[in-house]
Amino acid sequence: METPQRLNVNALIDESRIGGFQIVVFALCSICLLLDGFDVQSMGYVAPALTQEWKIAPAALGNVFGAAPFGILIGSLLFSMLADKFGRRPVLLGLTFYFAVTTLLTARASTIEELLAIRFLAGIGLGGIMPNAVALVGEYSPRKSRVLIMMLVGNSFSAGAAIGGFVAAWLIPNLGWRSVFYFGGAIPLVLTVAMFFMLPESLPFLVLRRKNLDQARRWVQRLNPSLHVSPSTDLVTTDAARKGVPIVNLFRDGRGLGTLALWVINFMNLLNLYFLSNWLPTLVRDAGHSTQTAVLMGATLQLAGTIGALALSWMISRTGFVPALAVGFLGGAVSIAFIGQPGLSLVLLFAVVAVAGIGVVGGQAGVNALAATLYPTDLRATGVGAGLGIGRIGAIVGPVVGGQLLALHWQNQQLFLAAAVPAGISAVVMLGMRWLLPKQETTPIGIRAEVETNRNQSD
DSSP states (O other), X not given: OBXXXXXXXXXXXXXXXXXXXXXXXXXXHHHHHHHHHHHHHHHHHHHHHHHHHHTOOGGGGHHHHHHHHHHHHHHHHHHHHHHHXXXXXXXXHHHHHHHHHXXXXXXXOOSHHHHHHHHHHHHHHHTTHHHHHHHHHHTTSOGGGHXXXXXXXXXXXXXXXXXHHHHHHHHHHHHOTHHHHHHHHHHHHHHHHHHHHHOOOOHHHHHHHTOSHHHHHHHHHHHOTTSBOOTTOEEEOSXXXXXXXXXXXXXXXXXXXXXXXXXXXXXXXXHHHHHHHHHHHHHHHHTTOOHHHXXXXXHXXXXXXXXXXXXXXXXXXXXXXXXXXXXXXXXXXXXXXXXXXXXXXXXXXXXXXXXXXXXXXXXXXXXXXXXXXXXXXXXXXHHHHHHHHHHHHHHHHHHHHHHHHHHTTOOHHHHXXXXXXXXXXXXXXXXXXXXTSOXXXXXXXXXXXXXXXXXXXXX
């Protein structure tokens, strides 16, 4: 097939069929997020065993639980803006190697102070992974399946957190809590090498910035081998470069209120997610269950979130982002309120934790996908990263306040009733986004694709 002298890379990707080149991109980003989720959640899984070995009260880990999210806050904002300036590939490569090293160092900690410092430093690197991986995946996905693919890949974070629970449940009794971090740090080192040789840069980014266009042409050829791409082929994009600070541009062109609403939802939902992820295993153990059962309860939260994201992606394609995510957050609020109720059987407790995971953990994948569709190429990583960065403030508040409330002798029933409130707020704000988002973002994706197809055929 001959290639025209002028080739729009956005249109090429939008209309492409998913091939081996894209599958490699999706797989590498998915594995990267899986390991990211494993590392972020690992502290919650090892907490029951660590507190026993060090002979400290669970409340003493409150600041440690908050250290990684504080670092993630910095990393989300910093590295998402750097990626929109310099590219997704170098940022993902550098951060994957960085969090591998800091995870291995976590295993060497011998005091609370060392643990707090290392988890903070690790968080800085972990914060830049999600926004850049989601942005890169979105920029290689065909239009019709973009949201589904972004949610599937973004959901790898929850899958990694869930897998971490099952891995930790086996490793801790046999090899001790430090083995969880040795395991979680060794694999990213191997992944870094694979990414160096196999992970491409975003084509729309390269064309927009007019960087490495010869390499971009080679990647276009791999994206669609039937094309004949010559050195004279002019690659263009429908996006326009913007001047100024990227985070300020998030409030321009009618995106301001939508951006603020996304920030509120990220804050509330990540407050809930990190409170549950970090404290649920410890609270379940303190309620009289075994350490292994407590760890598996935390894994159930993440596993249900992984499955829930798939269900939510289907709902989004049929109803749009707003109804699907509002229902998910409302269901999460109700189920969280039930977790701390006395007299629940173990089976029922697992069930309500699973429903909470679907709404809170699965819902976050939907929020990330919504942010990635709301912003153009030169703001996409910044848009996702800024929302997650603000959300990390909630991720800091949730575990730390949980520790303070435990120190004040709050009972499980009180703790989980309080935790249900942020999920309810997320549901209300998401409903409000029906009037804040551009019209095309509130239209069900399946219907939107059909309308665009019919319009193209009529043209």
